[in-house]
Amino acid sequence: MALKFSSVLGVAVSQLGWEDLGSKPSGVICNWGKGTAETPSVSLDDGNLSNPGTELQGIVNKVDNNDSGRILRDLASFPKPLSVTDISAAPKDGTKVRISYKGVPGAYSEDAALKAYPHCETVPCDEFEDAFKAVELWLAEKAVLPIENSLGGSIHRNYDLLLRHRLHIVGEVQLAVNLCLLAIPGVGIDQLRRVLSHPQALAQSDIILSKLGVSRENVDDSAGAAQYVASHGLRDAGVVASARAAEIYGLNILAERIQDDFDNITRYLVLARDPIIPRTNKLFKTSIVFTLEEGPGVLFKALAVFALRDINLTKIESRPQRKKPLRVVDDSNTGSAKYFDYLFYIDFEASMAEPVHRQLWHIFRFEFATFLRVLGCYPMDSFP
Numbered sequence: 001m002a003l004k005f006s007s008v009l010g011v012a013v014s015q016l017g018w019e020d021l022g023s024k025p026s027g028v029i030c031n032w033g034k035g036t037a038e039t040p041s042v043s044l045d046d047g048n049l050s051n052p053g054t055e056l057q058g059i060v061n062k063v064d065n066n067d068s069g070r071i072l073r074d075l076a077s078f079p080k081p082l083s084v085t086d087i088s089a090a091p092k093d094g095t096k097v098r099i100s101y102k103g104v105p106g107a108y109s110e111d112a113a114l115k116a117y118p119h120c121e122t123v124p125c126d127e128f129e130d131a132f133k134a135v136e137l138w139l140a141e142k143a144v145l146p147i148e149n150s151l152g153g154s155i156h157r158n159y160d161l162l163l164r165h166r167l168h169i170v171g172e173v174q175l176a177v178n179l180c181l182l183a184i185p186g187v188g189i190d191q192l193r194r195v196l197s198h199p200q201a202l203a204q205s206d207i208i209l210s211k212l213g214v215s216r217e218n219v220d221d222s223a224g225a226a227q228y229v230a231s232h233g234l235r236d237a238g239v240v241a242s243a244r245a246a247e248i249y250g251l252n253i254l255a256e257r258i259q260d261d262f263d264n265i266t267r268y269l270v271l272a273r274d275p276i277i278p279r280t281n282k283l284f285k286t287s288i289v290f291t292l293e294e295g296p297g298v299l300f301k302a303l304a305v306f307a308l309r310d311i312n313l314t315k316i317e318s319r320p321q322r323k324k325p326l327r328v329v330d331d332s333n334t335g336s337a338k339y340f341d342y343l344f345y346i347d348f349e350a351s352m353a354e355p356v357h358r359q360l361w362h363i364f365r366f367e368f369a370t371f372l373r374v375l376g377c378y379p380m381d382s383f384p
Contacts (some may be wrong), residue, residue, distance in 0.1 A: 082260075096119060099113040100125050100144075101137060102125050102223060103125075104223045106226060106248045106249065107221055108223075111175060112266070113124070115175060116173045116270055132161055135167055136273070142271060143270070144268050145158050145271065150265040159345055162289070168276075169376025170275065172269055173269075174269070175266050177265065177266055178242065178259075179204060179205050179258050179259045180243050180245075180246060181254045181258050181259065183229070183239070184234065187238075191239070192212060194217055194237050195215075195237070196239050197239060198225070198240075202216045204264060208255070209240075217237075223241055225239045226246065238254065270378070271376075275374075276376075277353075278352045281353060282379055284349075284350065285314065285347055286357075286377045288372065288375060289343055290343070290368075290373070291371040295368055305360060309360055312349045315347035317344070317345040345375075
């Protein structure tokens with residue numbers, strides 16, 4: 001395994017090369033991605049979250065609100081999301097597991113982290129990659145990131161990050177999404193002229209927003225939109241976000257479950273530095289990524305390995321190889337041809353603790369895959 005060190009603000013970071021189960025890299029190069037040392041910090045309120053420290057603060061100031069009687073919190077006291085540029089401190093000692101996620105307090109990803117670990121300490125991060133690096137730099141023990149939504153589909157960015165980084169999937173969380181329409185106290189639904197939220201949240205609540213006739217403004221994070229509207233006291237703006245975001249930022253809930261489809265489920269992955277030991281006492285799922293040689297029926301033959309052993313595939317996703325997007329092959333009729341070269345991500349219901357599944361693994365590795373990597377073997381979450 002190639003081991004390469006670089007310095008990120010005085011912290012030694014190992015960048016690992018490919019050596020997965022003796023497979024060849026097939027032209028796929030593992031790297032951090034460009035510009036990570038200068039990733040800009042996303043802030044909706046231009047400096048409202050300007051505290052550069054990475055330690056989470058639990059300080060809130062309670063003030064009276066004569067209009068609504070609700071408790072408003074000092075928004076400046078909430079922890080600033082981590083970015084690559086300000087990761088400089090080691091995680092503090094304690095018994096609570098620290099879990100990184102993308103967004104600010106009140107984000108749906110934080111809801112997923114709290115569902116998986118009710119007593120955890122959450123670590124907000126600016127970007128998905130920052131959440132990965134928070135675990136790699138020991139600022140957090142685990143990361144929780146969305147991987148697919150029942151309405152919006154797969155989150156391709158996080159599939160790419162799974163391959164770029166060397167964290168292991170140790171669990172999954174299925175979260176039922178409740179989209180709420182929020183506004184500052186005293187503002188009625190008929191006073192709204194615009195609604196802010198993440199593009200997916202706005203798209204998933206299209207029917208009610210169209211009926212209201214409001215304009216839509218895209219922001220990077222639904223909870224960040226709630227923070228922005230609350231901190232600026234915007235009386236013409238509503239927010240599509242979670243009920244917990246309303247509680248955190250002192251907003252009123254004008255309507256709940258405004259999504260077009262009530263069966264709105266987001267699946268999250270729990271990532272850690274070390275894999276867990278597979279068991280046989282509960283249902284397990286295994287996630288892998290691999291490449292295949294070019295040829296007719298190659299993918300069919302590879303997937304038949306699972307079908308012939310009655311192993312259920314729960315997910316298959318393909319992504320072009322970023323460093324080697326095209327493959328040149330010989331065509332007997334027209335000469336050489338170029339095709340996209342793909343990575344395949346597969347989830348299947350099996351535990352590597354079972355001898356029959358280990359046998360399958362060796363067959364798949366040596367007979368079909370030109371590159372193969374286990375992303376994780378972890379307990380299934382069957383209840384959203």
